[in-house]
Amino acid sequence: MMSVDGGVGGVGASASTRTSETPAESVASQLVRDNTVDGQLDTAGLAAGVRAQTEADPEFGASVIGELDAQLTPVERGQLAAALETANDNGPDRTELIADVAQIGLDIVGIVDPTGIADISNAAISVARGNWLDAAISVAGVLPLVGDAAKLGKLGGWAQTLSNAVDLAKVDAGFRAAVEPGLRQLADALDAAPLDMLPASARETLEGIRTKLDEVLDGGADAAARAANNLAGAGTRTGRVGNNSATWTLDAQGRPTRGQATLTELHDGTPRSSAEQRAQSATGRSGDPGDQGGHIIGHRFLPDQGTVNMFPQAGQFNNSAYRTMENEWASWIEAGGEVRVDVQLSGYNGARPSDVDVSYEVFNAQGEKVYSNFEMFENQAGQTFDRVSTADIRAMLNP
Incomplete structure (x- = not known):
């Protein structure tokens, strides 16, 4: 003593x-x-x-x-809590890890939860586990900024705890089954957290945690999807939502090189599942700074198809020229047309293609082709697209 x-x-x-x-x-x-x-x-x-x-x-x-x-200051309290959590040298305890994952998720939810319910729940769990300092931090978290600053001090401990949990889940199927709900809840919380509002070091740590989660969540889902489609890297995968259908071609590294779709209806308003959001985040991170997980065939046409329907896409390109082109497809469909799309990706550097070539044809209700177009884009900012007006679309489909 x-x-x-x-x-x-x-x-x-x-x-x-x-x-x-x-x-x-x-x-x-x-x-x-x-x-x-x-x-x-x-x-x-x-x-x-x-x-x-x-x-x-x-x-x-x-x-x-x-x-x-x-x-102590709020950040020092968080750092102390993290140090106390990682001071045990006896190896990860499975029961404790599962509880730790759940509490980390509540901590992150508490950053964006204005009601304080997550922080109060977390404090109760900490008291039950005898973690008095963590309980104090969670109670402080009910007060904006003060408790959140303390949580940011715990980032190092969070990263180590999650690394232990993910590594154990990779080799222990029983532990994975027990901890996976908590890991998915944590991934959802990270997807919803306002990372852009945090200091750069904190944001980078949380993004690193999110990437670590992908190793056991998205990685396992992608492997299962490939097995279900009898794929070993290269091959094809098909998808259908309502009357819309698509086929994607993958190269030997599992990267999409082509997406072909027939589109006759819209699915606007269909929410992105948490798995789809995670896939988008992971895809965007695999490219250049500022990239997003861009859809080959927009989510409004084929919701929740996962990484097979995505590539790292320059954010400004995704949100301007490519979206404008998709808006035109939507207008053709709303006017009663059928749009047949062929997107080819090439010039890969790692996970990121440099060239996006798009051709599409439009057919009326009688099966007659009324319009076709071909566009060659570079996967970078500054791309443009001049769409057909809604009035011209209606005139071509209903002469």
């Missing part, structure tokens, strides 16, 4: 050395002083001191943690 003036070197001292002259507040203050160097708090050293106090006298240790909560 560390005495008030014993510093870190006194961690092994007996708990009996503590007297009424060394209350929890004094011990907490001394721990902070002993572990502050050049104005920077050594949270790993502080965590070691806290653990020593708690092991020697759990009740007094809890009081010390409570006093530290009052003395």
